[in-house]
Amino acid sequence: MSENxxxxxxxxxxxxxxxxxxANLLCPGCAHSIIVRxxxxxxxxxxxxxxxxxxxxxxxxxxxxxSWDASWIHIGFENGSTAVAGAxxxxxxxxxxxxLKQPDRNPKFVSFAGDGASYDIGFQWISGCMERGxxxxxxxxxxxxxxxxxxxxxxxxxxxxxxxxxxxxRRSYGEKKNKKDMVSIMASHNIPYSAxxxxxxxxxxxxxxxxxxxxxxxxxxxxxxxxxxxxxxxxKDTMHLADLATDSLVFPLYEIIxxxxxxxxxxxxTVVPVEEYLAAQGRFKHLFKDEYKHLIKEWQERVxxxxxxxxRREEARV
Amino acid sequence: MAFDKMELQKIEVWDxxxxxxxxxxxxxxDVVAAYPITPSTPIVExxxxxxxxxxxxxxxxxxxxxxAAMSGCIGAAAAGGRVATATSSQGYALMVETLYQASGMRxxxxxxxxxxxxxxxxxxxxxxxxxxxxxxxxxxxxDAYCPQDAYDLNFIAFKVSEDHDVRLPCMVHQDGFITSxxxxxxxxxxxxxxxxxxxxxxPMNDMLDFEHPVTHGVQTEEDWHFEHKARxxxxxxxKVMPKIQTAFDDFEKLSGRKYNIVxxxxxxxxxxxxxxxxxxxxxxxxxxxxMRAKGIKAGVVGLRVIRPFPFFEIAEALxxxxxxxxxxxxxxxxxxxxxxxxxxxxxxxxxxKALLSGYVYGLGGxxxxxxxxxxxxxxxxKNVDAGKVTTPLQQFIGVRGPKLSFL
Amino acid sequence: MANKGWDExxxxxxxxxxxxxxxxIAGTLQExxxxxxxxxxxxxxxxxxxxxxxxxxxxCIDCQFCWVYCPDISIISRDKKMIGIDMDHCxxxxxxxxxxxxxxxxxxxxxxxxxxxxxxxxxxxxNEEKK
Ligand SMILES: Cc1ncc(C[n+]2csc(CCOP(=O)(O)OP(=O)(O)O)c2C)c(N)n1
Ligand code: SF4
Ligand code: SF4
Ligand code: SF4
Ligand SMILES: [Mg+2]
Numbered sequence: 133m134s135e136n137x138x139x140x141x142x143x144x145x146x147x148x149x150x151x152x153x154x155a156n157l158l159c160p161g162c163a164h165s166i167i168v169r170x171x172x173x174x175x176x177x178x179x180x181x182x183x184x185x186x187x188x189x190x191x192x193x194x195x196x197x198x199s200w201d202a203s204w205i206h207i208g209f210e211n212g213s214t215a216v217a218g219a220x221x222x223x224x225x226x227x228x229x230x231x232l233k234q235p236d237r238n239p240k241f242v243s244f245a246g247d248g249a250s251y252d253i254g255f256q257w258i259s260g261c262m263e264r265g266x267x268x269x270x271x272x273x274x275x276x277x278x279x280x281x282x283x284x285x286x287x288x289x290x291x292x293x294x295x296x297x298x299x300x301x302r303r304s305y306g307e308k309k310n311k312k313d314m315v316s317i318m319a320s321h322n323i324p325y326s327a328x329x330x331x332x333x334x335x336x337x338x339x340x341x342x343x344x345x346x347x348x349x350x351x352x353x354x355x356x357x358x359x360x361x362x363x364x365x366x367x368k369d370t371m372h373l374a375d376l377a378t379d380s381l382v383f384p385l386y387e388i389i390x391x392x393x394x395x396x397x398x399x400x401x402t403v404v405p406v407e408e409y410l411a412a413q414g415r416f417k418h419l420f421k422d423e424y425k426h427l428i429k430e431w432q433e434r435v436x437x438x439x440x441x442x443x444r445r446e447e448a449r450v
Numbered sequence: 451m452a453f454d455k456m457e458l459q460k461i462e463v464w465d466x467x468x469x470x471x472x473x474x475x476x477x478x479x480d481v482v483a484a485y486p487i488t489p490s491t492p493i494v495e496x497x498x499x500x501x502x503x504x505x506x507x508x509x510x511x512x513x514x515x516x517x518a519a520m521s522g523c524i525g526a527a528a529a530g531g532r533v534a535t536a537t538s539s540q541g542y543a544l545m546v547e548t549l550y551q552a553s554g555m556r557x558x559x560x561x562x563x564x565x566x567x568x569x570x571x572x573x574x575x576x577x578x579x580x581x582x583x584x585x586x587x588x589x590x591x592x593d594a595y596c597p598q599d600a601y602d603l604n605f606i607a608f609k610v611s612e613d614h615d616v617r618l619p620c621m622v623h624q625d626g627f628i629t630s631x632x633x634x635x636x637x638x639x640x641x642x643x644x645x646x647x648x649x650x651x652x653p654m655n656d657m658l659d660f661e662h663p664v665t666h667g668v669q670t671e672e673d674w675h676f677e678h679k680a681r682x683x684x685x686x687x688x689k690v691m692p693k694i695q696t697a698f699d700d701f702e703k704l705s706g707r708k709y710n711i712v713x714x715x716x717x718x719x720x721x722x723x724x725x726x727x728x729x730x731x732x733x734x735x736x737x738x739x740x741m742r743a744k745g746i747k748a749g750v751v752g753l754r755v756i757r758p759f760p761f762f763e764i765a766e767a768l769x770x771x772x773x774x775x776x777x778x779x780x781x782x783x784x785x786x787x788x789x790x791x792x793x794x795x796x797x798x799x800x801x802x803k804a805l806l807s808g809y810v811y812g813l814g815g816x817x818x819x820x821x822x823x824x825x826x827x828x829x830x831x832k833n834v835d836a837g838k839v840t841t842p843l844q845q846f847i848g849v850r851g852p853k854l855s856f857l
Numbered sequence: 858m859a860n861k862g863w864d865e866x867x868x869x870x871x872x873x874x875x876x877x878x879x880x881x882i883a884g885t886l887q888e889x890x891x892x893x894x895x896x897x898x899x900x901x902x903x904x905x906x907x908x909x910x911x912x913x914x915x916x917c918i919d920c921q922f923c924w925v926y927c928p929d930i931s932i933i934s935r936d937k938k939m940i941g942i943d944m945d946h947c948x949x950x951x952x953x954x955x956x957x958x959x960x961x962x963x964x965x966x967x968x969x970x971x972x973x974x975x976x977x978x979x980x981x982x983x984n985e986e987k988k
Binding site for chain 3: 141144145148149150151152154155156157160161162163164165166192193195197198200297332367368370372
């Protein structure tokens with residue numbers, strides 16, 4: 133195991149030499165990119181990366197350009213996790229056989245994928261990778277929608293959000309089903325580490341990514357990724373939206389160690405009402421009509437209940 | 451760490467699956483990512499057991515689907531090492547998306563395909579539906595007729611697929627059960643001979659070379675996609691056959707066993723012939739010999755290489771013949787058979803006057819009997835005598851019910 | 858990059874980020890890397906911008922918020938100091954301005970055509986109402 137990079141504060145972090153490049157084709161203000169940078173900059177070790185089909189992939193390796201400064205592979209929409217798992221298996225095989233070109237390295241194997249690629253179509257692949265114990269980290273760029281294909285719902289899309297396949301309309305308030313709890317599902321594979329992160333809390337992020345890199349076995353990370361295009365907010369407000377997400381507890385930050393030990397890693401000093409989070413985004417605009425006001429109340433209740441549940445799980449140390 | 455060599459008999463009694471598994475062991479495959487499906491499962495079970503017994507070093511990754519199996523193989527191959535797996539039928543169908551991805555990314559992977567019918571209705575027995583499904587996928591496809599071929603062609607597959615001028619994945623096909631589960635005498639190579647032939651894996655564009663990071667699996671749109679696909683097609687059309695021929699020649703020097711891109715049997719003076727694949731080739735050869743005793747000059751042409759299609763080689767093999775039957779073991783579902791169409795394409799602009807007819811046979815493992823072939827050769831002779839095709843162009847053989855024919 | 862013909866590029870649509878060998882990527886700053894023509898680092902998205910950030914170092918406290926939250930690796934920080942903006946890669950999202958904590962801000966958005974010298978000269982004073 134290699135030494136973790138020493139990142140005590142932001143100034144120190146800012147000496148990182150990025151391994152992800154600009155002039156990619158992501159929207160101005162896209163949080164995917166911010167998350168990727170924080171993850172990659174958390175280590176100085178060599179990286180073997182993959183991306184599943186989705187915004188990150190189609191915007192960062194458009195021939196003849198690549199935005200990746202480490203080896204990177206994309207196969208398809210569902211199988212990015214298995215792509216790095218395959219590479220990791222080859223690494224192990226060549227290590228055993230003494231055929232690595234640079235045997236002294238400590239590569240980290242990271243798979244980036246959208247919520248569609250992770251919660252839906254790639255679910256089985258990720259589950260397989262987690263169950264088999266590959267030394268890989270799977271990072272979900274969770275923008276709660278199929279952004280790359282223009283805003284269809286995924287099983288991460290929350291209730292009341294208007295997506296193109298669950299649109300709000302005269303007889304509908306949009307998405308009817310609640311978001312899948314992927315962190316818990318993945319933790320239930322009894323993997324050494326799973327966590328929810330947010331790009332605005334860079335220190336929490338870096339700590340978790342470094343923890344993830346230091347354990348032996350698969351790691352699952354769910355990163356909230358405010359999407360200016362599909363959430364419908366001004367690109368300059370991406371970090372503001374991330375702040376609202378974490379501080380309203382819609383995206384609570386926590387980690388689950390060895391599948392059971394839950395720690396809440398961020399407790400907002402002032403909890404922001406969920407209403408404020410919703411109001412900042414076009415995808416929830418219709419909820420502010422009189423007939424849907426109750427949904428906002430229910431939203432708050434669900435967030436409170438989830439927070440209470442997380443607190444109970446933390447206390448119980450089950 | 452190290453592993454033990456295995457002392458093999460000069461002739462082992464192996465079925466096709468065992469033969470393929472032994473070839474994977476002797477080729478010292480680095481990673482196998484696999485998922486079980488009848489009748490190919492024993493190949494990857496074989497690798498797993500060799501690993502468990504210390505006869506090989508590597509990683510066996512038992513994944514959760516065939517799609518994941520090929521995805522894992524792609525990741526492993528891109529990382530930079532020798533990769534193989536096996537599948538059949540539904541598993542193959544589930545892999546199709548990744549087959550195109552593997553070949554488009556120019557990754558050498560050897561896939562043993564134990565041919566089996568495709569559902570519905572579900573069927574575990576051998577026909578060529580799965581093999582046909584992959585024929586536009588950009589892979590090299592080699593066809594084994596018996597366990598010996600399955601063994602030998604795996605070595606050829608690694609050799610050609612991993613060649614830096616080729617870098618295309620390769621399938622080795624064998625017929626489900628008839629080859630895969632029927633034990634026959636197989637002439638072996640020693641471990642050293644086999645590995646010496648295949649050679650050490652030579653990495654290229656390998657992700658694990660940390661000093662030369664590489665991006666695999668890019669997006670190309672209308673400004674680039676065509677060129678990349680054209681490049682791949684060009685390499686299949688121009689680079690692969692010569693490499694296969696060289697590998698066949700080298701293999702003959704090593705083993706004394708001669709393989710040909712197109713396997714012609716009794717064709718030098720044949721009037722009528724059958725063109726087919728898989729185990730049917732051997733049955734057809736037997737019947738052809740019997741037909742000669744009855745005065746019909748019969749021959750057989752077997753495809754050894756299905757993709758790239760041996761367009762010129764097959765036209766050459768068929769140049770003197772007067773009537774040809776193309777035998778397709780997959781339901782064309784609304785068209786002429788694949789082989790019929792390929793042969794028609796290969797012969798159309800040549801000077802041939804041969805009469806071409808097509809037959810669909812053996813679906814879901816239905817036997818192709820000698821009697822079927824006797825009447826088939828007889829029909830071909832009738833065509834020759836009449837100077838025209840006297841039957842419909844497409845006939846089903848061996849199916850119950852009223853005679854089924856089209857075109 | 859010129860539009861090459863089918864026979865002119867690497868097989869498999871494979872791309873290499875760097876020319877030749879690179880030893881320690883994480884330990885090599887961008888200016889010291891030999892990027893190939895295929896790295897998007899050599900490309901520009903400057904024409905995406907309608908508005909652009911202007912940096913006024915007089916007020917900067919080198920907190921590095923802009924560095925960490927810039928999605929486009931366009932805040933150039935060296936030796937823990939914010940030294941400027943990479944105008945080839947900046948897409949003009951405005952995040953850096955939003956996260957800049959100084960008063961007045963050390964980064965502000967202006968129309969793409971605006972003259973930097975003029976804007977710096979007319980930089981607003983401390984806003985007393987804000988915290
Ligand atoms: C097998 C397959 N099905 C569907 C698609 C179409 N597709 C590509 S990306 C995408 C949505 C991606 O959504 P997500 O994973 O959430 O990533 P995002 O773009 O939101 O970051 C879809 C539906 C595909 N490429 N492959
Ligand atoms: S649509 Fe959303 S996720 Fe996709 S690039 Fe734009 S901001 Fe990023
Ligand atoms: S405007 Fe956006 S892209 Fe440009 S430097 Fe600021 S944060 Fe980066
Ligand atoms: S955010 Fe503002 S104060 Fe902080 S480093 Fe950037 S420009 Fe300077
Ligand atoms: Mg998404």
